[in-house]
Structures are given as structure tokens and as C-alpha cells.
Amino acid sequence: MERDHEKVLDYPIPAPSALEPPQEWERLRSGCPVARVTLPSGDEAALVTRYEDVKRLLADPRFSRRLTGAGAARIAANESGGVFSSEMAASVPDGGEGHRRWRREVGTWFTAKRMTALRPGIRDMAEGLIDGMVEAGAPADLKAHLGFPLPVWVICDLLGVPESDRDRFSYWSDALLNLTRYTEEEVSAAQEEFFAYMSGHIERRRSDPGDDLLSALITGTTEDGAKLTDGELVGTGMGLLVAGHETTANMIGKMVAMLLSDRSRWERLVEDRSLVRTAVEEALRFDADSGIGLPRFVTEDTEVGGETVPAGTTVMCAMAAANRDTGEFADAGEMVLDRAPNRHIAFGAGAHSCLGQALARTELQVVLEVLLDRLPTLELAVPAGDLERVDGLAVGGLATVPVRW
């Protein structure tokens, strides 16, 4: 195994097909728990793939996801790494007490109780989008018809953005996040329009508050009486889009594709709806393409898998590899629809684990329920092996999900 430690792997590691994991994962987990890798930027990092190691590093409060420190590796050469970028932190109250207060306030909109209240509305949206897909006729791209619009619509609702403006929001979100697909002019135009729209929207909400997160943030009084600035309010909207749109959109597509790629899975769900909750968790665990993983900048020497990782190392935590670790999950390579408990770490781990996870779970469960009700005959319109991944680095997903029914 010595040779493994010497070799520097190119990261991300290619996979045999869109839904399958790279074969190297198993070898790394068993023989090379801390692997040297080269990131797309050319910088070096340490790749961690075992469940226990990934989980412990993610939850360790000493290590930050902020890669702005001296010596931290860059992920991509043109650093605008979406979920990783420090701009995201800059657009919301940055660090310290301000950020904690803001997180608490935003967090109250993601409780289980709120989710129960949101569920019927999300169901209506999913029904409407599926109507549109059925009208367009088979074969259809489930990602374009359902996966992509639904999470933006949900975020629009949270922000109190009216139905008539949802499509504009979708476009802005796509242009702001998919920096590779749009020209520089398109991106900055979208940015300007988004900021102008949000400023006007905040003004309207200030004089006429509704029952939405933004109105609550505008009118809310906190213990220290401080108010969020307009910039921070716009940043909240942008932050939620950055964190909650592409991630959920892609996960809807991947979940449906995984369930249809072996149609006995789908048939089992059609027969037994009580499996929807655990099936969604299993799809999150089984997702072999959740993106490049989460970076952590190690600020003190720390031990991982029996080796010392020196201070100043950038560690890439590969959650998708950890989620396939046979040391944690029995039959890790099988999709077990009734797996419980399912301690997957698709949403990260510890205090920084995904704030929107209850919402993401609700959206995924509702989409699956509505599809099973409305289109029990759903199937992939291409062989699973022909599905293609999107290019993006931060968030993995399928380019299209062609289906018929």
C-alpha cells in the first residue's frame, strides 16, 4: 500500500457511468484513508473517504470551510466555487454574533412544524409541474419540467415572491450559479436585475409585510434590537438560492433516475408508499455524484485514519465515498429502500450541517409521492448507462433525466 501514498491522484476521480461510483473509492477507503490529490486548480489537497473520518472532520469546530486563509488550496482555477465561495458568507451577516443571530432567525423557518405547513403548497406546485410535463408529452426531461423549477418556486414562496415572478427568479438563479453556461455579460445582467428586483421587493414587504421569511426578517426585533441591512436581506435570498436550488434540483433528478434504473425499486414503492421516507434517505446516501465534497482547512495537526494530517492542509471530505463505506453501512453497494437508521452524511455533519435539510427532505418526499400517484408507469426513456453528468464541480447532477410513462 506504500505506493498508494506516493501517487498523486487527479481529483475528482472519473466514474464508469453517471450513476456509478469510481472504483478507486473502495481501494482508498481500505488502503489509503488520506490520499494526496490534485484539485482542478492544480493545488494539492488530502482526500478523505472513510465514513468515520469524514464525519469527524466535518463536525470538528476547529476546522473551517473557509478557504480564504493563507496556504489554503483553491478548488478551481477561476475561484467562484458556488457553495464554497466566501462571497456567500459576505452576502449574509459575516461571522460572529451577527451571523449566529441571523442563522437562528432563518432557522426558525426550517422547523419540522413549518415543513408540515408547507407540504400541501409544495404538493400543489409538484402537481402543476407534472401536469405541464404530461401535457408536453413523452419522452420528457423530468429535470427541466419538475426538478429544476420546484426548488426555486419553494424558495420564492419562502421569500414572499409572487407566482408571476417565479420564472424570472428561476432564470436569475441559473445564471448566478451556472457560471460556465452563461457569458460574463449575461451573468452580470442577471445579477443586476436580481438585486434591483430584490430591493424593490424588500421595499414592498417593508410597507406591506406578509407571512414569509423575508417579512419576518424585516419586521423582526431581536434581543439586541439590531436590524438586518437591505444588503443582508438581499444576501439572504441569494444565499438560499445558492444553497438550496441547484442541490435540490439535481437531487430530484438523481433520485428518480436511481429508482428507475432498476425498475423493481420503483415498483416496490408503487406498491408500498410507507417506504417513501426511508427511500428518500437511501437515495441521498446512494448518490454517487454529490459533487466534489466539502473542503475543510486544517488549522492544527490532527490524526486521520492513523496518519497525522499537518496544519495548513486542505482536506476534501468525500461524503459520497463515505456514504458507501461498508464499515458503516451493511450492503453499502445496494439501494436498500427500507434502510433504518440511515446515518448518511449527504447534508454534512455537526453544527454546520445543512440548514435546509428538512426542506430538502420534504421536497424530495413530496415529489416522489406525487410521481408515484400520478405516473406509476414512469420509466427511463434511455438506458441508465447513457445518462450523462453535468460539468459543474460543486454540485453533482444529471444533465437531463429523459422519462416516459
Place this chain on the structure above:
Amino acid sequence: MKITVDEDKCCGAGQCVLIAPEVFDQRDEDGIVVLLDASPGEEHHDAVRESAQVCPTAAITVDEDA
């Protein structure tokens, strides 16, 4: 069975409430966990164990022997 929760650890993810709503709730003000029943009946034990195991911050402790 005896359950304890650590409010300082809880990040308000709500997993426990989704899995065992008869045993866990969340405060309206900040989403932090509220223990509704520290010694729930047998019928809730599986759901409680699952909640404790999947809680992202390990904020739930279950003493099986108490």
C-alpha cells in the same frame, strides 16, 4: 428508556421531530429541540433510537436501562 437532549449541541435540523413527533418538538423562537416525553412508551422506542442515531449533532442521548 430515559432520553436527554443537549440544547447547546442541537442545530435545529428537525430530524427527530420528523421521525418521533410524539417525543420531540422544536421551539418556535429558534427551532431548538424540546423533549416532550423523557420516558416514552415502548411503541416509540424504535423511532427514538432512530432519531438519536441520525441527529446530525448527536444531541440526543438514550439510556436504554433507565
